[in-house]
């Protein structure tokens with residue numbers, strides 16, 4: 001059979017059209033599948049609220065900090081330059097410098113405020129990590145793979161909240177009693193609050209929230225309208241740290 | 256031309272010397288294996304995978320465990336025999352079986368000429384060590 005030039009062009013055009021059609025059908029069916037599966041599995045976004053008023057009830061209480069540190073083998077270095085922080089306190093005026101006036105400063109300025117990683121919705125620490133050692137999980141927890149971290153500290157520079165600490169030396173000698181069920185870290189990796197993801201995996205809440213007798217720390221799913229956390233955020237006025245940066249913190253402060 | 260035997264002899268000597276580690280190891284294989292004295296776990300007879308697989312591929316298995324547990328949140332391992340284990344080197348490997356990493360992991364690594372595993376810089380073994388097997 002002889003094919004003329006015109007026939008050849010016509011046939012190849014038809015072939016290409018068929019191919020494109022198949023691709024389009026695939027893409028469309030893939031899209032609809034993704035839609036249904038996403039709606040089938042409800043997304044989770046873990047969040048937390050610190051009720052500062054309740055937290056102030058007991059002067060000098062550090063139960064949550066101790067609970068976190070003993071759970072996660074957080075070392076205690078005397079030298080502040082080597083300090084490792086997961087959850088800690090800073091004076092109000094340093095945490096919310098814009099949220100005070102000459103007259104409120106007297107009272108509020110020096111009050112302690114709890115700080116930890118905000119588990120940002122769009123975390124800048126994740127964007128800068130050159131080796132994918134830190135990332136936001138599907139449930140909103142921003143986590144670190146200590147195995148993979150090369151200690152470049154880009155993430156520390158990127159985090160606008162100072163949530164991350166670097167191990168300048170072997171942390172083991174500075175841990176009073178080691179909890180065998182959580183790894184210690186090693187010299188040269190970065191660490192921070194992990195929202196107790198190892199406890200979440202067992203269906204438990206974070207150690208800090210559990211330890212607080214005043215119930216000043218409320219943990220829950222921000223995606224679930226009737227979670228305790230969402231109810232609290234509906235009924236009380238709450239702020240985030242530096243919301244103007246667009247990082248979308250999952251940690252709220254009831255002031 | 257008359258140098259040929261010399262050259263061949265020299266080359267043979269050279270190759271023989273350079274390959275000393277290989278044929279020395281091959282000849283003394285049995286003796287060296289016996290001298291290794293790996294202490295097997297007292298409590299458990301079956302590892303999470305067949306011993307032959309573990310001997311050659313435990314590093315791949317551990318790496319899989321690590322990635323799945325840390326990255327995908329899958330912390331349970333279903334073994335070839337249907338048993339389920341936690342992907343937890345401290346609890347599953349050390350506490351249950353290989354209670355003395357120096358006598359197990361490190362002895363074999365030294366034997367094989369590989370650097371000591373650095374798992375235990377972070378994963379804890381102090382509680383098993385202090386439970387007294389030395």
Ligand code: SF4
Pocket residue numbers: 116117118119120123124125126142158159160161162163164192247
């Ligand atoms: S608070 Fe800092 S460390 Fe935590 S997710 Fe946000 S940017 Fe990352």
Ligand code: SF4
Pocket residue numbers: 128129130131132133134144148149150151152153154155156189190
């Ligand atoms: S210090 Fe570690 S986690 Fe942070 S950016 Fe570098 S490799 Fe990533």
